[in-house]
Amino acid sequence: MTIRTLTDWTGVVGTVMLGATAADGGTRSVSYTLGGESDLPFLGDPPSGHIPLVAFELCDDPAIWPAVVREYAGDLSNDPGKWAKAAEADYGADLVRLSLTSTRRKDFSGYAALKTTIQEVLRKCRLPLIVEGSNDPSIDSEVFAVCGEAGEGERLLLGTAEAGRYRSVAAAAMAYHHAVVAQSPIDINLAKQLNILLHEIGVPSDRIVIDPYTGALGYGFEYSYSVMERIRYSALKGDTDLAMPMISAPTDSLTVKEVRDAAPAARQDIAVKWEYYTALSSAIAGAAIVCVRHPRTVPLLKDTLAALWSGQTPGKV
Amino acid sequence: MPTVTFLPSFRKAVVDREGTLMEAALNAGINLNVVCGGQGKCGKCVMFVKSGVAEFDRDQFGRFFSPEELESGACLACQTRVIDDASVFVPESSHIQEQKILIETLGLETEFHPSVWKYPLVLNPPSLDDPSPDLTRLLWGIEKKGGPREGKIYAPLEVIRSIPRVLRDSGWKITATVALVPGGYRLIDVEKGDTSSRLYGVAVDLGTTTVVVFIRSLVDGRVVGVASNYNKQISCGEDILSRVNYARKGGLAKLQSLAAESINTAITRAANQAGVDREDIHEVVIAGNTIMTHILMGIDPAYMIEEPYVPVVRRYLTAAASRVGLEVKENAGLFIFPAVSDFIGGDIVADVLASGMSESSEVSLLIDIGTNFEVVLGNRDWMFSCAGAAGPALEGGEVLFGMRANPGAIEQITLDLETLTPAYRTINHEKPRGICGSGLIDLLAELLRACVIDRTGRINTVIAHPRIRLGPHFPEFVVAWKEETGIGKDIVITENDIKNLIMSKASILAACITLMNEAGISRNGIDRIYFTGAFGNYLSKENAIIIGLIPEVPLERIRTIGNGAIEGANIALVNRKKRKQLDEIARTMAYIELNATPSFMDEYTRGCFLPHTDLSLFPVVEKMLDECRIHRG
Numbered sequence: 001m002t003i004r005t006l007t008d009w010t011g012v013v014g015t016v017m018l019g020a021t022a023a024d025g026g027t028r029s030v031s032y033t034l035g036g037e038s039d040l041p042f043l044g045d046p047p048s049g050h051i052p053l054v055a056f057e058l059c060d061d062p063a064i065w066p067a068v069v070r071e072y073a074g075d076l077s078n079d080p081g082k083w084a085k086a087a088e089a090d091y092g093a094d095l096v097r098l099s100l101t102s103t104r105r106k107d108f109s110g111y112a113a114l115k116t117t118i119q120e121v122l123r124k125c126r127l128p129l130i131v132e133g134s135n136d137p138s139i140d141s142e143v144f145a146v147c148g149e150a151g152e153g154e155r156l157l158l159g160t161a162e163a164g165r166y167r168s169v170a171a172a173a174m175a176y177h178h179a180v181v182a183q184s185p186i187d188i189n190l191a192k193q194l195n196i197l198l199h200e201i202g203v204p205s206d207r208i209v210i211d212p213y214t215g216a217l218g219y220g221f222e223y224s225y226s227v228m229e230r231i232r233y234s235a236l237k238g239d240t241d242l243a244m245p246m247i248s249a250p251t252d253s254l255t256v257k258e259v260r261d262a263a264p265a266a267r268q269d270i271a272v273k274w275e276y277y278t279a280l281s282s283a284i285a286g287a288a289i290v291c292v293r294h295p296r297t298v299p300l301l302k303d304t305l306a307a308l309w310s311g312q313t314p315g316k317v
Numbered sequence: 318m319p320t321v322t323f324l325p326s327f328r329k330a331v332v333d334r335e336g337t338l339m340e341a342a343l344n345a346g347i348n349l350n351v352v353c354g355g356q357g358k359c360g361k362c363v364m365f366v367k368s369g370v371a372e373f374d375r376d377q378f379g380r381f382f383s384p385e386e387l388e389s390g391a392c393l394a395c396q397t398r399v400i401d402d403a404s405v406f407v408p409e410s411s412h413i414q415e416q417k418i419l420i421e422t423l424g425l426e427t428e429f430h431p432s433v434w435k436y437p438l439v440l441n442p443p444s445l446d447d448p449s450p451d452l453t454r455l456l457w458g459i460e461k462k463g464g465p466r467e468g469k470i471y472a473p474l475e476v477i478r479s480i481p482r483v484l485r486d487s488g489w490k491i492t493a494t495v496a497l498v499p500g501g502y503r504l505i506d507v508e509k510g511d512t513s514s515r516l517y518g519v520a521v522d523l524g525t526t527t528v529v530v531f532i533r534s535l536v537d538g539r540v541v542g543v544a545s546n547y548n549k550q551i552s553c554g555e556d557i558l559s560r561v562n563y564a565r566k567g568g569l570a571k572l573q574s575l576a577a578e579s580i581n582t583a584i585t586r587a588a589n590q591a592g593v594d595r596e597d598i599h600e601v602v603i604a605g606n607t608i609m610t611h612i613l614m615g616i617d618p619a620y621m622i623e624e625p626y627v628p629v630v631r632r633y634l635t636a637a638a639s640r641v642g643l644e645v646k647e648n649a650g651l652f653i654f655p656a657v658s659d660f661i662g663g664d665i666v667a668d669v670l671a672s673g674m675s676e677s678s679e680v681s682l683l684i685d686i687g688t689n690f691e692v693v694l695g696n697r698d699w700m701f702s703c704a705g706a707a708g709p710a711l712e713g714g715e716v717l718f719g720m721r722a723n724p725g726a727i728e729q730i731t732l733d734l735e736t737l738t739p740a741y742r743t744i745n746h747e748k749p750r751g752i753c754g755s756g757l758i759d760l761l762a763e764l765l766r767a768c769v770i771d772r773t774g775r776i777n778t779v780i781a782h783p784r785i786r787l788g789p790h791f792p793e794f795v796v797a798w799k800e801e802t803g804i805g806k807d808i809v810i811t812e813n814d815i816k817n818l819i820m821s822k823a824s825i826l827a828a829c830i831t832l833m834n835e836a837g838i839s840r841n842g843i844d845r846i847y848f849t850g851a852f853g854n855y856l857s858k859e860n861a862i863i864i865g866l867i868p869e870v871p872l873e874r875i876r877t878i879g880n881g882a883i884e885g886a887n888i889a890l891v892n893r894k895k896r897k898q899l900d901e902i903a904r905t906m907a908y909i910e911l912n913a914t915p916s917f918m919d920e921y922t923r924g925c926f927l928p929h930t931d932l933s934l935f936p937v938v939e940k941m942l943d944e945c946r947i948h949r950g
Contacts (some may be wrong), residue, residue, distance in 0.1 A: 163773050180671050189922040197771055308766065 019128025148172030369403025516862025523605030542591030667885025
């Protein structure tokens, strides 16, 4: 069935390129173009733009990672390189998102190790890479410089810029030709303001991916959904400050009360479902990339998205 | 009960055990600088405990002081409990200082149509041939002099009682005073001899903080005396909400008498200056905010601060001035401006009258800025109004070195865009002690132009410059080095100050835009912007636009009308035709409740950016910012 929208939108979501193949001077096996949509998500036959991508998120220090994932992944979670390889070969992810959780430690100073980890991940996994750096202004500048340099030529997506701390990540992205995740707290106007701030220090639109911040299903997700919807509407209506593709990382969905309190035997299943529904809803709201942390969520999501994209009814979850 | 001795004046006061130093200070007649009304938020009521026993929570409020200051007993008077006899030092800066009270007005010309007249009469004494009663004789005399017809004038009993004596003692040469009141004419006084040149009226702006009084001759309309002073209710709470709470706790009568006393003091001062006897003041016209006028009239304002926020009365009020304790001629009439809502009072109706917007086909936006702001948009056919809280930042509260417009306040600043060296002007050309609202707006605009702050107001600490540094809590910019200042400390503006200022300005801009959206008017459709109130008078129009305090319009469309409330009260005093329009203005003005307007919060967030998230609303500023960025590279 084709649904025709009765609007005369002229705006188009801008595009952002992630990942550099050998042809572009990188070592990735594939590169992606995000964005380019001229309609609401999943409408049209075929839908405009590109099918949402699924990023598998892993970390370099699993201490603060969800227990269900550590339990499922076992030893793999202690080796980011191997884990990334599994994400590509076993889980079937489109991208890998490396969260540098080691930087959250008190008095962090392991910059050299960060570089090694990133290079290791890049070597063992050929998918385009998202790197999530520190979130402490006092080390940001050094951490992002390391990230930027370690991934030079690979067209990474570097995160995360926020209104209060965007200069370091933007500087690294510009110096080493990466794109930037621009995160704002569930508010369309704050999202727009951050994009403007990034523009004003020289980050071009085709290097910005909006992260409107995603709350887990049942924990404020409807606000995130609504903001993503509004951002897409604004882009279609011609607001160039909001015409960037979006990334959604509902990172809390594996630690919600329902997962924590579930009977041990059912916990893995509930966790996967919680993450799956949250991420799927984000894709329907307009996210170009959805990030998940549970390996089992990846194939589920990919199948459903592919089915929705081709206009079929998805199979049983 | 403990006794507190205040140094250096050695004034003493007794206070309840565990009462605050602030209460003790009030008892001692010391007027403290309390911007926040005693909530421990503004850090202005600084004292130093020299001896004795007093408790001050340093963990909670110590942030206002340096370790050295704490060492020497620094505390906030409003947060310090007196346990036993104590002696405390009160620095000069903790006193309320002479503030610029705005009595400047546009000096609008208005026609002279007074509502009170004096008729000097020489009457024929009664005789057997002419036996008409005294009152009839008097009223006929008025009619013959061109006054209202005899049957149209109401004579109250107390005036009738005075007539037989006055007529005969004066040899039938008397002066009758007649006033136009709701429902007709009223004989308000009969005096011996010809006093017709001694006829005065008073226009009053009854503000939450200040009272301004004009005395005018009602023979020719001329201003003969002007005076102002603080509203004495300040001792019961600085802001309007704390006054209402005071009234709720049984303090209405005290607030009422303090309001009357404040007006009386100003009238006395103006009358003395003009050589006018207060007994010759026959009319008083008062414009004030809704709560102030309710309190003055002795009407309980308790329910006005609760949902659904309804005033007791909206229409104009009249009474004999003496009934509310005003010390003027006993039967003098009192006219109180009508209000629109709890938050749009007679002062705003007076502003509208003064601006002339209610008589023009041009669309005007009128803005009154204070801790609370009011905005009116419209013309002679329609008007929308709204009010809200802007926070105290624009008046110097919640800003580390913010202060009111007192001597030593930096009121104007420019930055050298190359060297970042500020050039400033202070009030009374004293050494700087802080920065007042107009200075803060200049500073914000200049820091933006110099690219020291980004459009969210965050200081770019990457810039290597001695004036840009990390303060104890926030990044800051040094406006004046301690050697230049009158307080022995560097005067800085912190990122947090800037954030507070931006939130204040955003609420005002959002209110303007919300009204514009309600009315379907774009910024190009605004023919005039009027600033009223003390704040608007001293501020740079250009910088107000650069920071996005108001919508961008060509500068020549922006006017300041000074103290519009006193201006409007003056107009109503001398021109009864304008006075008649007031109820109509109040009725025409639709009140928009911002909290019930969903788009307001969106507009507010959009406004929390310099000047605004959508630069297409500020094309001239956009161009300027582009140039500045290119200049800075």
